[in-house]
Amino acid sequence: xxxxxxxxxxxxxxxxxxxxxxxxxxxxxxxxxxxxxxxxxxxxxxxxxxxxxxxxxxxxxxxxxxxxxxxxxxxxxxxxxxxxxxxxxxxxxxxxxxxxxxxxxxxxxxxxxxxxxxxxxxxxxxxxxxxxxxxxxxxxxxxxxxxxxxxxxxxxxxxxxxxxxxxxxxxxxxxxxxxxxxxxxxxxxxxxxxxxxxxxxxxxxxxxxxxxxxxxxxxxxxxxxxxxxxxxxxxxxxxxxxxxxxxxxxxxxxxxxxxxxxxxxxxxxxxxxxxxxxxxxxxxxxxxxxxxxxxxxxxxxxxxxxxxxxxxxxxxxxxxxxxxxxxxxxxxxxxxxxxxxxxxxxxxxxxxxxxxxxxxxxxxxxxxxxxxxxxxxxxxxxxxxxxxxxxxxxxxxxxxxxxxxxxxxxxxxxxxxxxxxxxx
RNA sequence: GGAGAGAUGGCCGAGUGGUCGAAGGCGCUCCCCUGCUAAGGGAGUAUAGGCUCAAAAAGCCUAUCGAGGGUUCGAAUCCCUCUCUCUCCGCCA
Numbered sequence: 001x002x003x004x005x006x007x008x009x010x011x012x013x014x015x016x017x018x019x020x021x022x023x024x025x026x027x028x029x030x031x032x033x034x035x036x037x038x039x040x041x042x043x044x045x046x047x048x049x050x051x052x053x054x055x056x057x058x059x060x061x062x063x064x065x066x067x068x069x070x071x072x073x074x075x076x077x078x079x080x081x082x083x084x085x086x087x088x089x090x091x092x093x094x095x096x097x098x099x100x101x102x103x104x105x106x107x108x109x110x111x112x113x114x115x116x117x118x119x120x121x122x123x124x125x126x127x128x129x130x131x132x133x134x135x136x137x138x139x140x141x142x143x144x145x146x147x148x149x150x151x152x153x154x155x156x157x158x159x160x161x162x163x164x165x166x167x168x169x170x171x172x173x174x175x176x177x178x179x180x181x182x183x184x185x186x187x188x189x190x191x192x193x194x195x196x197x198x199x200x201x202x203x204x205x206x207x208x209x210x211x212x213x214x215x216x217x218x219x220x221x222x223x224x225x226x227x228x229x230x231x232x233x234x235x236x237x238x239x240x241x242x243x244x245x246x247x248x249x250x251x252x253x254x255x256x257x258x259x260x261x262x263x264x265x266x267x268x269x270x271x272x273x274x275x276x277x278x279x280x281x282x283x284x285x286x287x288x289x290x291x292x293x294x295x296x297x298x299x300x301x302x303x304x305x306x307x308x309x310x311x312x313x314x315x316x317x318x319x320x321x322x323x324x325x326x327x328x329x330x331x332x333x334x335x336x337x338x339x340x341x342x343x344x345x346x347x348x349x350x351x352x353x354x355x356x357x358x359x360x361x362x363x364x365x366x367x368x369x370x371x372x373x374x375x376x377x378x379x380x381x382x383x384x385x386x387x388x389x390x391x392x393x394x395x396x397x398x399x400x401x402x403x404x405x406x407x408x409x410x411x412x413x414x415x416x417x418x419x420x421x422x423x424x
Numbered sequence: 425g426g427a428g429a430g431a432u433g434g435c436c437g438a439g440u441g442g443u444c445g446a447a448g449g450c451g452c453u454c455c456c457c458u459g460c461u462a463a464g465g466g467a468g469u470a471u472a473g474g475c476u477c478a479a480a481a482a483g484c485c486u487a488u489c490g491a492g493g494g495u496u497c498g499a500a501u502c503c504c505u506c507u508c509u510c511u512c513c514g515c516c517a
Binding site for chain 2: 038041042044045046048049051052054055056057058059060062063068071072073074075076079242244363365371373
């Protein structure tokens with residue numbers, strides 16, 4: 001949610017910045033709602049104050065065993081009016097809130113303007129794509145011989161699911177373990193385990209349920225959603241909290257499966273495990289002081305990149321342009337790994353600074369050095385998507401004989417195994 | 425699944441219809457006293473929002489005692505629904 005003070009101070013400026021990301025902010029409607037809210041609230045509170053004062057007097061009279069019927073009549077006379085005002089105020093506040101809750105975040109000043117992914121700006125490219133002296137296969141073909149099984153998955157769950165067996169199953173597990181160890185031991189994150197389902201309220205804390213509920217799997221008959229990323233439960237750890245200054249920053253790393261309905265992505269990435277209804281991800285989350293969120297964002301992105309470096313996977317990092325950013329983000333770096341099978345860089349991590357946007361929705365604050373409550377900033381990023389890392393390893397480390405070399409960093413997690421041999 | 429108990433401020437804990445945003449204690453902040461330390465005395469110490477104001481400061485007001493609804497002139501207190509926690513029994517990875 002945008003900061004109401006900022007919004008009131010200069011609606012036009014806000015509208016302009018939102019336009020950059022392709023969002024039409026209805027300034028007239030905002031002015032109307034705000035105006036209505038203001039009148040309703042003032043009137044309602046005046047009446048409430050009057051009622052409270054009279055009630056107090058009634059109490060005093062009754063304590064002295066005196067007659068209070070005149071005052072009671074006076075309160076009763078305005079009771080209907082008060083009730084009407086209260087419900088009108090309630091209504092306008094809800095409408096104002098609904099209006100505000102679907103407005104995306106303001107892009108940070110450093111975000112390049114643009115309409116689509118084509119306008120994203122590459123900030124760095126690391127590693128050289130390998131030259132193959134044999135016909136390169138994509139991960140589906142490489143994996144087929146190693147235990148990657150879409151047929152069985154299709155039978156039991158349908159499209160966009162996978163079954164892993166034997167070597168690839170173990171490799172999949174090794175990747176997640178490796179990432180968790182690097183982030184906890186080298187980057188100072190606290191490992192957390194969190195629920196795979198969250199309430200609608202929590203979903204609204206990090207994103208907009210009204211806007212994106214179709215992307216989520218909902219538990220029938222309950223106010224629970226399967227998480228599309230560990231960001232959902234973990235960021236909400238600090239919901240409704242006032243943290244002490246010295247508690248910041250909080251740094252969490254969490255490995256979970258992620259569930260996405262992928263509504264609206266029909267026909268996109270239908271082959272292979274690039275886009276699945278269920279995939280594992282190791283997520284980095286930081287709750288941070290506003291003054292440090294920019295630096296923290298750079299740092300978190302570097303933490304994610306470290307994994308790719310250690311795995312020897314070529315990648316590039318891009319800054320998403322205003323038109324390609326997610327709803328809640330003020331600034332996002334996507335890290336894209338090189339996939340020989342697609343002859344392209346594909347997203348493997350998305351690292352965002354949400355500034356106070358999520359924190360205001362969650363009411364996550366801290367006590368600043370002036371002892372005042374202030375909104376925290378939140379950051380998160382994939383560190384990394386486990387399934388896509390598996391894809392990248394299968395494709396980048398494939399051998400002419402159909403096997404796959406195991407990156408050195410992962411060998412300790414594979415019992416010292418150096419190569420996955422085809423199982424036939 | 426069955427039976428019972430409970431949810432109050434940073435923490436503990438009182439409060440079962442009236443001046444209660446809430447006693448008391450602990451903690452914390454500031455001040456005083458005490459040649460250090462210990463002890464003692466005083467004051468302050470929730471959050472969100474609104475109004476006044478150019479703004480700040482300040483003041484006033486509203487809401488909030490797990491959440492939502494209801495009764496009432498008035499609700500932490502009474503009623504209903506829900507959520508969560510604890511205890512016992514049963515079941516169980």
